[in-house]
Amino acid sequence: MAAGTIKKISKIGLGTWQFGSERWGYGEEYAQRTAHAIVRRALELGVTLFDTAEIYGFGRSERILGRALAETRDSVFVATKMFPVVPGALAVKHRAMASANRLGVPKLDLYQVHWPHPLLRDDAIMRGMRSLQRAGLVGEVGVSNYSLKRWRAAENALGSRILSNQVAYSLLDRSPERDLLPFAESHRHVVIAFSPLAQGLLAGSYHRAGRPMNPARANSPLFGQENLERTAGLVAALHEVAGAHSATPAQIALAWVIQRPAVAAIPGASSVEQLESNVAAAEIELADDEYQALHAASARFLPALASDTYPRRNLAALKHSVRCGRLVAKTVWRDYKLKHFTERYQE
Numbered sequence: 001m002a003a004g005t006i007k008k009i010s011k012i013g014l015g016t017w018q019f020g021s022e023r024w025g026y027g028e029e030y031a032q033r034t035a036h037a038i039v040r041r042a043l044e045l046g047v048t049l050f051d052t053a054e055i056y057g058f059g060r061s062e063r064i065l066g067r068a069l070a071e072t073r074d075s076v077f078v079a080t081k082m083f084p085v086v087p088g089a090l091a092v093k094h095r096a097m098a099s100a101n102r103l104g105v106p107k108l109d110l111y112q113v114h115w116p117h118p119l120l121r122d123d124a125i126m127r128g129m130r131s132l133q134r135a136g137l138v139g140e141v142g143v144s145n146y147s148l149k150r151w152r153a154a155e156n157a158l159g160s161r162i163l164s165n166q167v168a169y170s171l172l173d174r175s176p177e178r179d180l181l182p183f184a185e186s187h188r189h190v191v192i193a194f195s196p197l198a199q200g201l202l203a204g205s206y207h208r209a210g211r212p213m214n215p216a217r218a219n220s221p222l223f224g225q226e227n228l229e230r231t232a233g234l235v236a237a238l239h240e241v242a243g244a245h246s247a248t249p250a251q252i253a254l255a256w257v258i259q260r261p262a263v264a265a266i267p268g269a270s271s272v273e274q275l276e277s278n279v280a281a282a283e284i285e286l287a288d289d290e291y292q293a294l295h296a297a298s299a300r301f302l303p304a305l306a307s308d309t310y311p312r313r314n315l316a317a318l319k320h321s322v323r324c325g326r327l328v329a330k331t332v333w334r335d336y337k338l339k340h341f342t343e344r345y346q347e
Contacts, residue, residue, distance in 0.1 A: 001264055003163065003190050005140060007077045007109060011258045012282045013049025014042050014275065015194060015266035020060030026270060031057075031064060038275045039068035043076070045279045051166070051192065051266045053081035053114055054099050055327040058334045062102035069103075078103060079110035079192075081144055081166075084117045084125055085325040092128025096137055098335060112142035112166060115324065116150050118317035126157035133160075142166065142192070148179040161189070169193035169263065171202060171234060171253055171298040172222075184262035196257045196265040198222060203250040204235045227303055237297035241290045247281070254281035256294050 001009050018024040019035045026034070039050070050069070052061045062080060069076060080103065082095040100108055111132065113125055132138040143154055144166035155162040165184070169176045169191060176191055184191045197203055199217055217223050238249035245252065257265045258281070269275035286294075 001190070001261070002188075004188055005077065005109075005163070007075070008048050009077050009190065009264055010046060010048045010282075011264055012047065012254065012279050013051060013077075013192075013264055013266040014039065014047055015268045016050065016052045016061045016065050017056050018061075018268050018270070019052070019064045020057030022057075024270075030270070031060070034271065035064050036068040037272050038269050039065065041272045041275055042269075042279070043069075043072055045276065047279060048076045049079065049192075049264055049266065050076055051079045051081075051194075052103075053083075053112075054095060054102075054331050055081075055083055055114070055324060058327065059098075059102050059331040060334075062099055066103035066105065073103075073105050077109045078105060079112060079142065079164075080108060081112040081114035083114045083321075083324045083328050084120075085321070085328050087117050087120050087122070087125045089124055089128035089131060092125055093132060093137075096128075096132050098332075100137065102335075107137055107139060109139045110142050110163065111138040111140075112144050112164070113146075113154070115145050115320065116143070116147075118321055121157070122150070122154040123157045126154060126159075130158055130160075140164070144192075144194075148183055151180070151183075164190040164192050166192040166194055166266075168195045169257060169265075170196050170198045171238075171256060171294060172198040172231070172301060172303065174298060181260055181262060185260070189262065191260075191263050193257050193263055193265040196267050197250055197253055200250075201228075201231060202235070202238060202253040203248070204239060222303070230301055230303065234294075234297045234301050237294055241286070241294065244290070245284055247284055248277060251277060251281040251284060252286070252294070254278060255284040255286055256291065258282065259286060259291065 001011055003009055018026060020031045050065060052065050080099045096108060096111055129138060129141045140163040141158055142164035143151055143162055146165050151162060151165050165180060167176050167180060180191055199220065199222065201222060235249060238252050242249050242252045254265055254267060257263060267278045269278060
């Protein structure tokens with residue numbers, strides 16, 4: 001996609017939240033072997049955008065991704081995220097260096113603020129980001145889960161472009177269309193769509209009698225019985241369009257997301273086969289009537305979600321920050337233990 005970056009950003013990338021994370025229930029075989037095979041196959045298929053975060057698997061996702069990329073790191077666009085527990089310039093520097101070490105890269109192509117701090121503005125964080133860019137440790141700066149107002153304020157604080165905003169965007173959550181997408185399209189910025197398949201709900205595999213088993217999905221209100229029933233019409237529309245393209249509902253849902261010029265999607269993959277299917281979605285061109293039919297089916301979906309599912313209000317945002325702060329602490333502690341063990345082993 002045309003984003004004015006030195007390295008190419010593929011329209012379909014790979015999200016790696018599930019790498020090394022117990023929440024997805026994929027096990028050690030996935031972490032040790034399958035994840036590596038998924039990344040290698042993605043590279044063969046021309047995927048260049050790989051997204052991770054320091055808190056995914058307490059840093060393990062970054063390590064797995066870094067090992068899998070190996071000698072190809074110079075040709076891909078690696079994006080990771082820091083959670084602003086301590087939103088100071090020095091803290092940003094330390095978190096960036098730790099992520100670069102785990103990934104095994106001299107430079108982070110895209111360094112993102114994982115979530116806006118609920119109490120403080122981004123001035124100190126962006127001072128740290130600006131310093132990292134000048135030092136050559138960070139290429140592009142990004143944010144995640146930011147409103148347009150906060151995205152622009154952060155950009156003003158940085159004093160230069162904040163390339164991207166990573167947000168939930170799918171046929172079940174079209175809120176970025178209100179202002180984020182028009183802004184990105186008119187300013188040569190990027191919206192990175194996480195959960196473009198609504199954590200797999202749009203694949204059409206889940207229904208009232210077949211709910212997901214892994215904790216990441218089973219504990220989400222999105223997969224409650226009422227929501228599964230409410231998505232039936234949209235899933236049926238996806239099946240209908242998929243039939244005309246000899247594709248799957250998931251592929252059509254992805255093709256719909258990336259049809260917007262400023263959008264890159266980062267679906268995860270539980271297998272090499274799923275990765276291949278996701279990447280193939282980039283070749284599907286939806287007709288105008290198909291695109292509009294999906295629009296209409298999506299507009300009829302009214303989710304049954306708890307009011308605090310996404311931490312938008314102050315109290316919920318604070319609770320979210322505390323939870324993620326614990327994840328950052330565990331990540332730092334794991335780094336310390338690995339370093340301490342290595343040093344003792346070498347003595």
